[in-house]
Amino acid sequence: MTLPAWAVRPEQVRAALPDADPSVAEALGGIEEWRERPEAERAPVFAAALLLDAGEHAARKALWGLGAPIAWREHVAALVRYAWLPFGALERPDLDRLVFRVSLLARNDDLGLLATADALRRADMGLVEEVALFTQYTREIDCLDKPRGFASDHARFAYFRTPGRDPDYAAFDDTRCTVTVMSGLPGSGKDHWVAANRAGVPVVSLDDLRDELGVRPTGDQGPVIAAAYARAREHLRAGVAYVWNATNTTRALRSRCIGLAASYGARVEAVSVEAPPEVVHRRNRARERRVPAAVIDRMAGRWEPPDVTEAHSVLTVAND
Template sequence: MDKLSCKAMAAHVPAPGQTPEWAWFLHAIPSLALLVSTPQDPYYHAEGDVWIHTRMVIEALMRGPDYIDGSDEERFILFYAALLHDIAKPATTVIDPDSGRIGQPGHSKRGAIDARILCWHAGVPFAVREHICRIITVHQLPFFALAGNKNGQSAEFLIRKLSHELDLRLLSAVAQADMEGRCYEKKDDCLVGIELFREMARDEGCYGAPKAFADPHTRLSYMRGAGIAPDFVHHQNAGSRVTVMSGLPASGKNHWVAANRARLPVVSIDDAREELGLRHGANEGAVAHRAVDFAKEMLRGKAPFVWNTTHLSAQMRKKTLDLLYAYDAEVELVYLEQPPQVIFKRNTQRDTSLPNKAIERMLFKWEVPLPTEAHVVHYFA
């Protein structure tokens, strides 16, 4: 099979009124073939397997005004978000042995990572790829957003936050198609919920644009749960100014720091590992403890510094960011990325104990930072 390319992907995005070349997609993206044999709970999906549902979703999407009137880029995003929105259901399917009920827990988050890896190898432009992945991550949220979520976050909060992470018009279009493309007895209720989601976003002034905030600190404080109004400046205590790096190994983080923050102290997991004389994967707890102790020393003195490590998953970044914000730090998050061939070639040429196969395993934890994670987020990809 030829290597999948962004050019080929774009060429096969159907125009409104055209029939998608289903056979091409099954050939070009082999993981889609697994959808054919993946069952779904008949209560929510009486139409049948995941591939039947996916085709119905795309057909519904293509009838909608956002697809018909969208730009070429918007159609690309919409089409591949819909095509790949359930790509992880085969890997996450569980069947209750007693009731026979079928579930696919975590398929949205895992699906976004699978789509990211696929699109990275295909050379899809960064911003387009991440828009697709962000939609996949939350594609079910508009179904029930008006009720808030299990973390106690309100619909108002979710809409404001999401508006800084993706275009709510495109998310709503995919969510509506996802609901229309199934046989479910409560489908009409969910479609009403999606339309109300749209209306609330319009009322908030963030349907197709980010919600306005007084300044970056007010926005970040709100996103982290402060009960404040977006229009009024939230006081910022003095603290360290910290540059937090993020990116796959061999993506150029050390080079960027040397070129742009050369005069600042650096908290580095690699340096801590080297100081302790350890290889990758050996006594990572001690390595992290050494790095954190140095960071706390900088934070107590309100000194500027760089935190340089992969910070590849949202969970890894959260640990670092929670610590920094507890000390009132002002954070810029710098994300770097390179094409796969560059990453793997560079890594083989480095003096490192990290093999390429380990990087390949790391990809399954790869979550690109969201714009809502720091005061400012820079993407170099």
Template sequence: MMDTKNKGILGRIRESGFSFEGLAGQYPELETLKGVQQNPEYHAEGDVYVHTGKVCSELLKLPEWDGLPKREQEILFLAAAFHDIGKPACTKFEDGRWTSPKHTVVGEKVFRAMAYRGADRFGMGFWERELAAKLVRFHGLPVWFWKKKRTDYGLLRAAEAVPLRLLYLLAKADARGRVSRTPGELEGHGELFADYAKELGVWENAYPFANAHTRYQYFHKEEMPPGAQIYDDTEFDVWMMSGLPLAGKDTWIKENKADRPVVSLDDIRAELGISPKDGSGKVASVAIERSRKLLRRKEPFIWNATNLMQETRQRLIRLFAGYGARVHVVYLEAGYKELQERNQIRKRQIPGNVLEQMIDKMEMPEPWEGYGTEVLK
């Protein structure tokens, strides 16, 4: 019997001979896929667990498989095994059929939270974890990209986070690992996706925008071609912190931006004597007003808060950019056990259930959100 005690999930995948059943035997999180129903029009093969096993098998049969580097094989197989991990939370019977709305968005969060909390068992580096999470997030893109108004936008956004050639392979295995009333249709969409990605120049890497300002404008404005070159009229910088509480944001600011003004929601909350349990409406209002004063003066500053949700970050980035700011997102991460230890010695401890909820809802900053995203671990 193989000794996998000290091996992470990627090593276990290879030593198991890329066996989905073998992986599920060691990672009971995959057992949650059993019994989750699917629309038989697209998934007559059975429940999500059965489908996932077939996807993993089909992945190994792809002609491109043997040519992949070993680590890419392991991460791609991992993504295939967890690609529908969001379905148990999303699946419902509605209007006479089974449906799983937003299961890719939820699946990314579920996988990330599992791998983060179970770092000892998963044994993955940050970038390995995030590549797998983004493959889960975007695995449906090759099927539906052509339905969107801006067909190029979805591909360029995904290419900022994941190689589209890997996404294509995952989508092909997903299409083949099912029994559908329209066999071959989904795979055909995947071929269109591959052709378009190559035409756009994002098959291997992110799109080479003319400059950072053009890149920002493309992802934040309608009907702008990626090949445009926009004059950079920004005037100053704003740094937006992001990360779970106790990840080290305050320390980073002291060590790197001590000479800059800081708008800190925690400091304002303490200043006003408002408990985290009492909500953050008043705190946010004061923080926004203070930031507006700095923005009007075109003065660089740091916005210090958790900023875990993309919607929150984008609302603030639009506000700051409206004053001519270049917004840089700085994400910090500490390990799960380290976070818990820091919380135990903190004067004002964060309730355990609150911290766990934040981990579950966390949305990793994507490279396109601002003028740059820096990740510090």
């Protein structure tokens, strides 16, 4: 059962990660601005404070296991990922790009509260002042408590792919075709989604290519990857839409296939398919191409679902 955001209680988080340090959460409780917020707005910041020292990946995996709502979970994970940003922020040459990204994935005022609690935990008032400067700066550029706006999804996509680009530049949309990049753990339901929603569209599937080439999942994947990119280039040169079907569970794994599509002027839609842990493992056990359970657990521990800074659009599909 999916829990509402406010039902992911502190004791559940502590049970999921019993070694988590509660000191940042305790410091957060002393911040009046946080206490005055509505409960639903306090909850993700408090969860991020409890999970801060565990890191982004452990936080995401723990909340996935608790059945936290996907958007809420990713808000918390983004806060944990960027908790370092407010410290010395004004000295960073790429600050605007970073705070724009945070504004799209979470909220910069939430990040400021989390960082303030961390600074108080350390009893470092110099860091508290740095966070205050960060908060003031994000207010001045109008992305403290709301997403940074872009002229279009293509302008946003181009901005996050092009260092030095003006975020207000309305990039001309000259995309020629759409590439659908699938992402999800084994057993999450990617193949089913592709069959139901992209019938007739060519599919570049790493699993299918392994079968064609006789390569085991534990074998040398070099020939499989080379064949996949060769087929993708054929479609891109012809301006033909296609689906890239692979687990793509990290930003690094997605970056190459998205970069290839972008280099040929394609529109990129990322489709993130999810299921609860018990469903993923049950489906995997029933698959002909079964993945060892320990491998899925390791993948879940490094899992990074796609976000709107990576693609023109992101569709999240929950297969409960």
